Amino acid sequence: QxxxxxxxxxxxxxxxxxxxxxxxxxxxxxxxxxxxxxxxxxxxxxxxxxxxxxxxxxxxxxxxxxxxxxxxxxxxxxxxxxxxxxxTPNTALAGSTVSVGGFPAINSDLRTAFNRDFTEIIIATLLIIAIVMCLLLRSVVAPLYLLGTVILTYLAAIGLGVLVFQQLLGQEISWAIPAMTFTLVVAVGADYNMLFISRLREESVRGTRIGLIRTVHHTGSVITSAGLVFAAAVMGMMAGSLLQMAQMGFIIGCGILLDTFVVRTLMVPAIAQAFGDASWWPSGRK
Incomplete structure (x- = not known):
């Protein structure tokens, strides 16, 4: 048999x-x-x-x-x-249901749902952070350019991830990485910028230029140390065997380092100097 x-x-x-x-x-x-x-x-x-x-x-x-x-x-x-x-149309199977299963199909459905929710995540995150900043700073202008710099930081970090993993290493960036890294990079970057701009408002009584000098002097070491510690912690994920974990740790770490050494040190002070007292509209700097 x-x-x-x-x-x-x-x-x-x-x-x-x-x-x-x-x-x-x-x-x-x-x-x-x-x-x-x-x-x-x-x-x-x-x-x-x-x-x-x-x-x-x-x-x-x-x-x-x-x-x-x-x-x-x-x-x-x-x-x-x-x-x-x-x-199936115009055949004996007309009206039948065709479905595909397996890991690729499941991941495809998850990616579709994730991409749909990603837009809502971006809108909700930015809106909440903007409202908190406006209430704490009693201003509308400063929160807008602070959020702009944070978004640029996130895009730059994603670009570095694509350059390293896809262009140099030949490994695709996982479809879930952009959404998973967005909240952390934006939240931490906005937090550091919030600390900087809050101190700037206190120090700008004698003018924006003097306030910037004093703010960078007093907050530079603290924020830089915090950024280094956080970046080192998340980049430790690169030691794991999972590719997604390594990609996420690299992108978040790069975003924090960019925010610490480029955005908070160069971009935000330059933009604040360019706007001057207009940064505190409508309440003013006092």
Whole structure:
């Protein structure tokens, strides 16, 4: 019985391999199974794993050479589903449902939901931070350019991540990384800038220029030390074996370092000097 079963399965496998080799030919569209295979009890037993007892649902196993966790595999799962749906009209399968399962399909659905929610995350995060800044500073102008610098920091950090991982190392940035890093980079950057600008308002009684000098002098070492400690902590994630963790640690760490040494040290003081007393509108600096 075992020899007979192996013989029948070998015959079916050989036929399917032939179909696979000729699948690119228009003449080989569709497939045909000989009656001898369909009537084979062993083949019938194996078919029950792919066809429901009522005969209304069939499952196909599709294998590719792509990494199942890659963006290409997710795109392939979407294309397979669309091709299956486009093939059903004007056939006996019209009105049937075509679905794709497996890790690529699951990740594709998660990515779609994640991208949809990412816009809401950005809007909610920036809106909450802006409201808090406006209330604490009693100003509208300063919070706007502070948020602008933080967003630029985040974009620069993402750019560095793409440069290092995708261009230099040949590893794709995970589709979930931009949303996962956005909140941390923006929140920490806004926090450091808030500490700086709050001290600037206190020190600007005698003028913005003097206030900037005193603010940088008094807060420079504290904020710089905090930024270094936080960046070192998150970059420790790069020592892990998970690629997503390493990417997230690198991008967040780069964002914090950029905010500490470029944005808070150079950009914010320069913009504050350019706006002068207008930074504290409408309440004024006192």
């Amino acid at each position: 075992l020899q007979q079963s192996m013989s029948a399965m070998t015959e079916a496998a050989a036929y399917l391999q032939t179909v696979g080799r000729d699948a690119s030919s228009p003449a080989a569209s569709g497939f045909y199974l000989p009656t001898t295979i369909l009537n084979n009890p062993t083949f019938e037993t194996a078919a029950t794993m792919f066809i429901t007892p009522d005969g209304h649902t069939a499952m196909y196993l599709v294998q590719s050479s792509l990494n199942p966790y890659s963006l290409q595999a997710m795109s392939l799962s979407q294309q397979m589903q669309q091709v299956g749906r486009d093939a």
